[in-house]
Amino acid sequence: MKKLLGFRGVVIMSIVLQLNSGCMAKREYEYKFQNPELSVEDRAEDLVSQMTLSEKVSQMRYDAPAIDRLGVPAYNWWNECLHGVARAGEATVFPQAIGMGATFNKSLINQIGTVISDEARAKHHRFVNEDKRGIYQGLTFWTPNINIFRDPRWGRGQETYGEDPYLTARMGVNFIKGLQGDDPNHLKVVATAKHFAVHSGPEKSRHEDNYHTSNKDLRETYLPAFEASIKEANVQSVMCAYNRYRDEACCGSNLLLNDILRKEWGFDGYVVSDCWAINDFWEPSKHELVKTPAEASALAVNRGTDLNCGDAFDPNLNEAVLKELIEEEQIDRALSRLMTARFKLGMFDPQETVSWSKIPYSVVGSDKHYQLSEKTARESIVLLKNDNNVLPLKKDISSIAIIGPNANAKQVLLGNYHGTPHNSITPLKAIKEKLPNTKIHYAKGSDIAKGWPLLNKIPSSVLKTGDHPGLKGAYFDNQEWKGNPKMTRIDSVIDFVWMPKKPIDNLTSDDFSIRWTGQLIPKETGRYRIGLRASSAGKLFMNDSLKVEFSDDHEPKMRYFDTVLDKGKAYDIKIEYYNYHTDPQAQLVWAKLDEDLLSPAIEAAKKSEVTILCLGLSPDIEGEEMPVVLDGFDKGDRSKISLPQSQITLMKEIQALGKPVVLVLMNGSALAINWANDHIPAIVESWYPGEFGGKAIADVLFGDYNPGGRLPVTFYKSVEDLPDFKSYDMTNRTYKYFQGDPLFPFGHGLSYTNFSYSNLKIPESVDINKDIKVSVDVTNSGSKNGDEVVQLYFSQKIENNNGPKHSLVGFERINLDPGQKITVAFKITPKQYALIDNEGKEQVIPGPVQIFVGGKQPNLKSENDAKTTQVIARTIKIK
Structure with missing residues (x-):
């Protein structure tokens, strides 16, 4: 008997039925690789041979x-x-x-x-x-x-x-x-x-x-x-x-x-x-x-x-x-x-x-998965500084200023290589929801960097097609705008994420194209940045002149141009967009350049009891091989590690008002926030925190979650502390080899409670090439439930071996109620305590070694030594 199978083609499979109690006993395949009972290696070899x-x-x-x-x-x-x-x-x-x-x-x-x-x-x-x-x-x-x-x-x-x-x-x-x-x-x-x-x-x-x-x-x-x-x-x-x-x-x-x-x-x-x-x-x-x-x-x-x-x-x-x-x-x-x-x-x-x-x-976007995303966002937050226990803030506060370019920026939640979220909970949105009776004063305060404004969707109030607000969209079921459109309509704004439904009914493939036409009529004269953000490819024309173009290089992207627009003047707009994969998105965005963002921020802070500054970086300016060239940034990398100057100016102006200020950072890399460290009493690092990031930040700020994250990188004070970027020599790099005084050390993180360590158990000596067993009691000696990250470091007490000062060899994140004590056990393997010599060979050298266990790095010289935890040490001998 022959049966037709296959994907886009025909595979002829011969099936021989040998009746045995009415069951199929044997199946013969035309090709050996079709037989799932064979090993995958044999199947692959056979398929390749065909x-x-x-x-x-x-x-x-x-x-x-x-x-x-x-x-x-x-x-x-x-x-x-x-x-x-x-x-x-x-x-x-x-x-x-x-x-x-x-x-x-x-x-x-x-x-x-x-x-x-x-x-x-x-x-x-x-x-x-x-x-x-x-x-x-x-x-x-x-x-x-x-x-x-x-x-x-x-x-x-x-x-x-x-x-x-x-x-x-x-x-x-x-x-x-x-x-x-x-x-x-x-x-x-x-x-x-x-x-x-x-x-x-x-x-x-x-x-x-x-x-x-x-x-x-x-x-x-x-x-x-x-x-x-x-x-x-x-x-x-x-x-x-x-x-x-x-x-x-x-x-x-x-x-x-x-x-x-x-x-x-x-x-x-x-x-x-x-x-x-x-x-x-x-x-x-x-x-x-x-x-x-x-x-x-x-x-x-x-x-x-x-x-x-x-x-x-x-x-x-x-x-x-x-x-x-x-x-x-x-x-x-x-x-x-x-x-x-x-x-x-x-x-x-x-x-x-x-x-x-x-x-x-x-399961996709299920409540269970959302809960894990939110949990991860909470656990990722690092409390860098909290002088005089400024945090957590009280919820009965009458007014709060939420200021900064990252306070309500959805893109900053995501980082690069991101999916498309159903939720985009920014700090502004989350705090408003958490404090419905508090007066919230919001202002951007500054651009993310000078010359890099946050672009927002162009509203229907300035878009026009004939007598209708918006642009006319002609929708085609192919990539080339061929034939008659399957649908035409007026789209009030160009801000689309077509999921799960495509824009054209009964579209069986991911291929479609759209041509939007109409006019842009600004309400104010000024310099503007106009951009097209899309997941596939497109072109943006103004007055029949091609201004923006990008092709299908497989990654979501945004391109823009700067121009002067006159109030009330009509500018012809045309967008040609085509889609070729499963994440179709298109947005027409803009921002007015050289706009005074600082004055409204100062007024917002003056009217409020406390200010939350949401500063940092953006995946639009740090990431993989970008065309971005700004002061402090270089084609995706950074040439400076401080905050952009526009944000420093904003921070200084707000702090000068003499009111309480909390700094929330959202970024993907370490920041030299020296001025903030000297002048701002509370600083929170939240990275690019995902679709529930704003909620996690609000929970930390107002005490619904006790932060326990730790820095996975060193925060340096200046780019002058760093070797040449192209040098891959590890001398004076990372916590293991850096000889200077970091701003915030690797492994650093504060808590709203305190943790103490006791009863460190380590053998006085260990035979060479045997595991070193370590245990320690950790107690929550404060008044709040909280997470502690127990960190185990190892150091060779050998001079002039050009090895690391100490190395992380174990860690466990634990949760403790007030007064609760937990014993945490580790094992250090010979591979972990071996030295790497100049030839790259592992050597276990007999002699004294030092072991440190605690909630932070040992032997810190930094002024930002976490006071809510401690480190205890023991010297033992490898024999």
Whole structure:
């Protein structure tokens, strides 16, 4: 009997029925790879053997096409879930990764990974059932980013878990385990540890830079988190970095991809290039390692890169084989790794046999998931300073000024690589809801930085089509505005997130386009910034002149132009937008430049008992390789680590009024807030806190939650304290090697209660290469319930060994009621207390060592030494 099956094609499957008590006893498959009873390795090998060279090469690009004759559906390997499923419709948005790092909560991170992969699976199976197999619809996710945040200037540091290799490894391992699941038969999703290796800026030169480190720094700082992700979490994918390391491109590095990753660590998954990184091998003014795309593709695959995010491999690997730059068996090796992953995910098995396919779509944005996002936002908040117990504020206060560019900015909740939230609870919104009887005075106070105003949607009051407010939208069911529109209507504003319903009824694909036309008639003369923010691609015209254009580079973006507009004058507006994936969004935004924002803020503060200043940074100006050039910012990175001057001016003017001020920071990287530290009594760090971030901030400010987060990075006082940004030498970097006095140290965080430590139990001596067991009693000696992050540090008492001052080797986040005592136990392994010598070798040296346990770093010189906790120490001997 023959039966037709398959996706977009026909697979002929021969089924032989042997009746035995009326049951099907045996099924014969046309191809061996179709048999789910065989090992995934055997199935992958068989599938690859059925393909032609061109077909093989086509499957090694991120947007792999279908092979209909074999029943292989199209598959797009590109997906993102850094802090929630991204760019695939509405999803639960958690705090940015740096905020997750600040929780110091391993089990919480595992729960987050589990929730994200639940939503990922639910989305994927819905897409498959709708025959959608495009970008952001698969099960292979390019996260987590476990690079070390070695320098606060790096714009992408927000994507990491901080500056410490041990903290990064623990958070990364738990996140990966949550993502990949615990089913012995099928992976839940594939996680990807990135960017391998020695990669943390600068952004603007990442395509040409060549970094060098000592073997000591390589093994002590840059590799541990990757090693843990492979050996402990069994991560199935690794993404190689853009830069070169020791003269080899990371995506063509024999040292990194072969000697270390596969031979030393036993990695058996696949390696994916960072996006268009292979092009850097040959393009002018980049690495220029080879002359042609064929040579670049052969170099990458020969050295161990299996999948190309980009278009270099196809068709150039065909040419490379013909020119004998690479053997076809190397192609087979790479493709077998890729197909093994797809088999492990159950993509060629009946869905009903894959347990993860049963996750209902109702989990997406469910109350349970929202509660976890809110919990994470709370746990990520760090109380930096609280002189005279200014916080928590009283709820019966009659009036509050909420001032600052981040007080009501939805984008600042999200950070980069974010999903689309259902909720966007800003501090302003949350405080209004918490204090319905309090008079709230709100003012922006300043732009986020000089020359970078916050752009808001252009209101219908200044948009006009004929006699109607708004713009005329013509909606097409294709990407090219072809034929007659399926629908026309007047849209009062251009502020759309089309989820879950598309703008055109019965639209079966994600492809559609819209042309908006009409006029903009401003009510005030002045200089304006006008922008188009979209998830796909578009153009913005004014008076038939093209002002803004961006193409489908796969990431949400915003482009703008500056112009002078006259009051009452009509300006023709045309927007051409097209969509190609599952997260369609479009916004027409603007701001009036050179507007006096300071005066209204001062008036708001004068009318209030207390002022809450919401300052910081924005993912619009710090992040991945941006076109942003402002004072203090450089193409996504930062050239200064202080607050932008516009915000410092605002802060000084408000503080000069002599009324109580609380500073709330929202940012993705450390800030040199020296003036604030000297003059503002209470400072809260909340990072980019996710869709419930404002609620978490309000809960902390008004005492409904006792903050317990800790800094996962050092807050320095000045960029002058830092080495050259391009130097990857760890000398004078991070808490482990920094010789200066930090503004706020790594591991710092205050509480509304106090914690004391006692009964430290450690053996007086330990045999060499044996575990060191440590236990300590922690007591909440204050009057409020609260979380304490118990931190364990280890220090070698050896002079001139150029090692770290001390290293984090354990941590636990615990919750204690007033008067409650808990015993916390740790184990320090020989690998943790071994020294890394200059050759990168681990050595356990007999002699005295020092162990510290407490709620903060030991031996702090900083004036901001957390007074709500303590540290106790013991010297023991390794013999």
